[in-house]
Amino acid sequence: MYKHASIIVLALILVSSFSLAAQPIEEVQTTTPAEVQALIVEPSSRIDGLLYMREEEKLARDVYLTLYEKWGARTFLNIAKAEQQHMDVVGALLAARNIEDPVSGSATGEFKNADLAALYSSLVSQGMKSVTDAYLVGAIIEDLDISDLKESLAKTADEAEIWVYTNLLKGSENHMRSFVRQLARYGITYKARYISDAELQAILSGR
Secondary structure (H helix, E strand, O other): OOHHHHHHHHHHHHHOOOOOOOOOOOOOOOOOHHHHHHOOOOOOOHHHHHHHHHHHHHHHHHHOOOOOOHHOHHHHHHHHHHHHHHHHHHHHHHHOOOOOOOOOOOOOOOOOOOOHHEEEEHHHHHHHOOOHHHOOOOOOHHHHHHHHHHHHHHHHOOOOHHHHHHHHHHHHHHHHHHHHHHHHHHOOOOHHHHHHHHHHHHHHHOO
């Protein structure tokens, strides 16, 4: 019963998040993390993966907001808003399972995970060079996120985690398509770095 209830509640949180891509965002999230906490009671056996994903979604949000401030390209702002919703969903699952939130109180660009902190600095530095470098950074982030989400899905049989990771994956695939389209406007073809070329082509074709 609790698993099915958690899936339904998480669905209400997620349903507005993954059609955003580079479209204007006006929806209001009506289901709160507290409501999720009231229904999901089973502990996670993959805490590290959830903690990492919470910060990885923050990395995406922080980078995109920083690049939006630099270049003023609406794509970054729209996708940053979607990444915030991704963060909220993972955060709700952490709260529901009484797992300490690694991003609580952290400023833009601050991470408990040292690898993500270093990656943030590297990506922002690259994205500041030109708007095309910024779009390339966006594609790289989504490439990595897709790879990590697929790995997380392969390691869990937990229904709530599967629901969260699957829907975050759909969102990341939408974002990847948006960034690749922007790069194509400048005659640049993105080459996959973390997923395979076949996986990238399947994403771009909508399969």
